[in-house]
Amino acid sequence: MGKAERERLNQSLSGHLNTIHETLQVFDQTPASSLDKLTWDVVVKMGDQVSKQATIAGMLWTGETPEAKAVEENMATYFNTLQGLLLLSHGNMVGAGPTLASAIHSSIKQVVECSFKLMMETVSSFAGSRNKDLKPLVPQLVGAVWEACTALKKTPASNITAIGRAMTQVAVSVKDVLREMEELKPVSSNQTEEASNDDASHAETRLGDNDSLSDDLGNDLSPEEMEVAQSAIGVVSETVVLIKELIRTITGLLKQEKPEDIGNFVDTLEKLLKLCQEIGVQIDELGACLYPPQEFPAMKAALEKFSSAIDKVWTEIESLTSSSEAAFQACNDLKRSLKQMEATLVAVVLVI
Template structure:
């Protein structure tokens, strides 16, 4: 009877899982503009209902093994609520741009994944004498709660989603800048190593980590400092861009036209491209420094900054302050470029001198 009941539960579970998978396939498509848009608050409320259902699943396992019928009814109710959550979330993406859609899909995926784990473990635990397995169910209920609670932190509008993405990008650039500032010239590194060497094992993880990037020559250190100036100036541009967009939003509602969100998406995409180049600058500073990679990243940052300025001008949000910080970045790029050109010339001189004329 136990084996037959377990197979019955597995069949029911698989049917529910297949239904959810089919629904997810539909949700991957862009919703029709004729579909009525649902407020994100309704999705949050449905998430609260789902968590209550998850709590009921956990309560079934607080005593003896629950009856098959009770498990099946609870499973059906749970998946019906999950199905409703998916449909509501799909309707909430009407008019959503790529960034907002991505945020919503990521949040919903967490809810679906945690739900699958809970229900699979619930069915797997049926008839099992493994107490540890049964104790895992309350933990999985907690995972569902975390996923449902995260819905409250999910952006509800395109502008919020894009603004948050830009802010996160600025934070990432700040992290790169911090790492760059930790670079030290060879002489300073050797003094520090001798002072700390006796207190550290020669083969400790700390000693290996401390060696990375701490042997820059004076020429390499000069390039590193100028690159730091470029990243600092880029970070200022990003902050001023966010400020400019915020200022636009505070103006008359007529500013937010049908092309406003697509323009913001493009500004975000361009900003992310700069973020990639900032990462490239950081990676290229470690010895031996990659001069060609540094130059390529600089050129991309320069051209992308120009595109950002043009896009912001289309929105009539290109302030004097923004132009000023962009010019500051261009100035920093020129100084770094001049130093890299000089470094290239220095590197090629010995090669020319070593040429043998037959």
Template sequence: MGKSEMEKEKLNQTLTQHMSNIHETLQIMDLTPSSSLQKVSWEEVLKIGDQLSKNATSAGMLFSEEKITAKELEENMKAYFNLLQGFVLLGYGSTVGAGPTLSSNIHASLKQVIDSSFSFWRESVASYGHHAKENKRTIPQLAGIVWDACSALKKTPRTNIIAIGRGITHVAVSMKDVLRELKELEPCSSDPTNEISSPAAESTTSDVDVDADEYDDLGKDLSPKEMKVAQLAITIVSEAVIAVKELIRSITGLVKKENLTEEQGVESLEKLLKLCRSIGVQVDELGACLYPPQELSAIAKSCQEISNLTDEVEKELLCLTSSAEAFVKGCKSLKKILEVMKLEVCSSLLDDGEVAQNSGESHVVEQMQNLVVQD
């Protein structure tokens, strides 16, 4: 074995040991830190992150210029992994007092830096002794990925309220995506010229090349009755988005108006996020049921779930703050249109009683016959 091969083997062993140490240290992230520990400022984590990105950039430049020796590479690696070790420990210290959502955000940000660092150093060691142009390009690119991961640390939420607020915002964005899709639903055409009326016409049509994109609209054309249900669903999702936005405003106002500290109300805020995510799931379910043939019983079930979850959100929020008039008003509007939808579904099921009985929907009809739209 030549000198170069021996140096590379030693570098591989050193890298493996460094990576193993980081993996062991990272396991502490699975443990909840004691509240008696002093909380580490996220600014301290950012400082280490800046140093990591600078070190990776410097090492990448040395590789691109083919000026690094085995000793220099090993020294750079040792200094880098010592910093990375401290980075993980400081990151863990920053989770003191953090709820599950904030802890998850912090963990994900740290893992991104660690994974990109591992990729950079694996390629650096693997490329030692080689001077191909491809290696000269790859290593600086990987150093850039480390820089991006360290830069992204600045976007990591620093408080429970911000982390949970972002989580609820993601739910609102998802609902808006559903709303956009529902608005693309169209009533079926009543133009008889669009219908194939004879075998000859069918044969002629089959000989024509059909663009695959034309199939994108299949299943979107609704009957007048189905379209009415779809329009009500669009209103429901729209009102749900408004209610969630008001919830976000209420949560944001907790810090400014009522001086809610970082440790206060975390359990309630986490519950609010969980409830909002459940509402998001039901909105997805509702949207999926609107494509023909519409699943009326499933639509009724989703509407009831959304109503129940909204009640729970309202109750939980009022435990945190009394300044939630806009959200309460939004909930009232949402629940009112949900009741209208239930009555519409009930009417549709009653118009097709045989289907209701055969599909097991008769129980749904019985329950919904007693519904009264509340003012």
């Protein structure tokens, strides 16, 4: 291939990339609420077209090195289709809250990133020395585009779905912390006797010879520490129940007779999600503090933030017309568990 053809391909690629970057700037902006909202199915169908163009790009390399004209034509069609995907996705974000917008951005930009890699690698191959290495690489790049476009079908199509999924992720994270807490165990009577009989030098030798032993001892709690851990487990268990009730409440909104009214609740649901995420952070902090030596001041601070967040959750639930008694009961049960843990911390500190 001549130098002029390579330069023309590179110039063409540069122009297409600049166009997509400009379109991305539009995509990153919040669309006017006056625009008609498109359905996500339209975006998915356009994603299928991007997959089709990626397949065609890959087929160009199944035989001999393709002609520059064929690559250039495929590249123009590919980027036009990709630009269409961006514009349709932007139209779909009319009325989208932060959570839904984030999910859409993540999915679409993954398609764009994979597309850039495929087109840039295809053009760079015409430098000459990389043709032999490109053939096995192109199917991988095409496959990456396929996966990114397929993922569009799993992208939430509404605020309710997006927020519900995000809240489910919080619930999964909280369950993981709960599982770790439940693995904590009290120190055995044999270990207590050994600790009292062994002198300091003997203990240092044993710990120095086996690092894993120190890890095992890190999970063994004194009776007082175990009491704190049990109260924390109660708090986290009640948190899981509350988040489940919130997810059930959110799901109930999808069954409303007037779906257009759901938009009135988006701000409240976004606030509930943010509060649950904040609670998740405090649970992580609480879990980390349970390992000996337990950090009582940090636990107390986490519980205070925890309690404040629950009060705000209650307020937001009250603003939902579909709020259930079960959600309010879950808030009450969690507040009670928090108070019990606070009392346990006070009692243990006095004993120590």
